[in-house]
């Protein structure tokens with residue numbers, strides 16, 4: 001029945017202060033207040049409905065996304081929302097759209113790679129959305145290999161301009177979000193050519209469309225690259241294709257914080273590492289880690305609530321069947337994901353601090369922690385997105401058949417989320433960057449000091465690589481092992497930062513105890529999953545492995561009575577979850593049944609096509625050669 005909390009008995013089992021945990025999850029009382037207020041504002045406004053997305057055509061879907069983006073902007077302006085509140089509103093609208101790239105990449109690129117003068121010119125236009133930007137780096141022929149990009153930017157000293165050109169088909173810009181139909185400007189990455197000499201890839205602000213009638217400017221060919229994985233899902237985003245035919249831009253539209261070109265045609269490299277040209281990617285990678293905890297916690301919330309509602313087998317003397325959340329196999333699949341959602345939340349908090357710290361140091365031209373920041377953002381982006389994509393799929397399977405319904409919210413969440421393993425850096429390519437950092441770290445330890453502990457194996461690899469023909473050949477030969485080492489290195493960081501979080505003052509009855517249980521589940525689950533490596537390297541004995549497995553089972557029993565409260569702590573509205581299986585009151589079956597009849601296919605009892613195709617079949621009116 002409506003209004004009845006079918007999960008009340010579960011909520012009454014909680015052994016900790018859920019409201020206090022909500023503050024921990026949000027990050028602070030202020031953050032919780034903003035999140036809570038904005039999520040309810042979005043949930044209560046029919047202008048932000050999203051339950052019909054899977055029934056719309058691509059054009060209807062995209063037009064609806066434009067409507068929502070404009071409506072969101074009007075809401076932000078009318079209510080005079082702060083930047084923090086506006087970002088939260090876009091988050092809870094929960095629809096990939098051109099605004100993600102305008103706010104998430106175009107503006108950060110100008111802030112990170114533009115001079116003060118360029119920031120003063122372009123940021124006010126972007127903040128007022130008088131221009132709409134995208135981040136056009138990837139091309140048809142190159143994405144991972146940025147130094148392989150083919151678009152050219154040739155300086156013309158006669159006119160004090162750059163000529164932006166797409167010399168080959170494979171140099172066509174391909175994938176940039178917001179580019180296909182909306183963006184008026186791009187940060188386009190191109191090979192800088194001055195006086196016939198190449199100076200690597202740099203960013204250029206290029207206007208693509210008229211601000212009067214939105215038509216593409218002279219020399220610009222632009223469009224959408226077509227449908228992507230899954231219905232609805234990421235097809236709300238106009239990922240685009242863009243070609244330049246000798247497009248001229250003023251010299252001052254090259255982002256010049258890292259490198260400069262003078263009006264005399266003199267190229268100057270600032271005394272900052274050229275990799276700062278990649279700064280926007282580092283910034284987005286750290287935000288993607290926080291996104292991972294959001295996406296995984298959504299899936300876990302759905303699967304946990306439904307696992308408490310669903311009963312299957314186990315009835316004694318006509319009594320109720322067993323809640324599937326009480327099966328040890330269900331717990332062994334679900335609770336490590338619950339622990340991962342919390343672990344990724346805290347690593348995301350730490351990475352945000354690391355990024356802020358390296359940014360502050362860069363202001364003072366202190367580049368000492370830049371390699372660490374690159375390795376951490378690259379590695380943790382890779383680790384958390386892989387685990388989250390796999391985790392969302394596991395949550396779908398944890399919900400049985402009903403998990404495959406769009407009304408469960410899981411198929412769309414999966415389809416929208418999985419490109420995170422690719423965009424902002426293919427996850428394997430990023431792990432290779434971590435491996436390179438680890439090898440460089442080890443090689444710098446000095447001959448007298450041998451690495452110990454979790455990087456002891458690196459000495460053997462280091463020796464092998466040096467005795468083999470050249471370090472480069474060894475690296476390529478051992479790249480599979482090195483990628484595994486990179487993952488292990490990143491997992492060490494996740495566990496270490498979770499433990500550090502528990503050293504902090506954490507208010508609320510039983511809150512710290514619950515987090516300790518989740519931290520131990522996260523760590524022991526990893527130990528169990530990789531016990532072969534731990535045993536073969538002598539890090540643990542078989543007895544240790546057995547003890548760890550026993551402890552893991554015990555921890556699952558400890559978290560079981562608190563599972564519903566731990567997902568309630570995410571404080572997601574039913575609107576944001578978009579899931580009947582995950583609805584707060586657990587009143588699943590009536591809602592599933594009601595939703596089925598709303599499907600367009602049920603608008604008529606007899607389906608279109610019956611008289612044309614089925615009736616002749618049934619009436620044997622179709623003669624085939626064989627009969």
Ligand SMILES: CCCCCCCC/C=C\CCC/C=C/C(=O)SCCNC(=O)CCNC(=O)[C@H](O)C(C)(C)COP(=O)(O)OP(=O)(O)OC[C@H]1O[C@@H](n2cnc3c(N)ncnc32)[C@H](O)[C@@H]1OP(=O)(O)O
Nearest residue numbers: 096100137143144145146147275278281295374423424425
């Ligand atoms: C439910 C959730 C819904 C969410 C909905 C979200 C909606 C959308 C929102 C966001 C989505 C984002 C959209 C996607 C955008 C994009 O994808 S933008 C394009 C991203 N592209 C990439 O990431 C390309 C990856 N490739 C690279 O980064 C580089 O090519 C490279 C792999 C790093 C190699 O670069 P390069 O060849 O130049 O360098 P190397 O020779 O390997 O290394 C030389 C040294 O430089 C150091 N280095 C490399 N990169 C960096 C860096 N970024 N910072 C600092 N230092 C760096 C490297 O370590 C070497 O150092 P060493 O010489 O000391 O060893």
Ligand SMILES: Cc1cc2nc3c(=O)[nH]c(=O)nc-3n(C[C@H](O)[C@H](O)[C@H](O)COP(=O)(O)OP(=O)(O)OC[C@H]3O[C@@H](n4cnc5c(N)ncnc54)[C@H](O)[C@@H]3O)c2cc1C
Nearest residue numbers: 135137138142143144175176177419422423424425426428
């Ligand atoms: C939904 C979505 C949105 C996107 N948005 C944008 C955007 O807004 N702006 C933008 O510029 N780009 C965007 N991209 C592009 C994205 O950044 C690239 O697709 C991504 O960087 C991967 O590069 P790639 O496609 O060249 O993959 P590839 O590098 O071609 O990967 C193919 C395979 O090759 C492997 N591989 C590649 N190099 C190596 C190596 N050295 N060693 C071992 N294996 C290797 C990879 O691991 C992978 O398995 C988007 C992509 C998607 C899917």
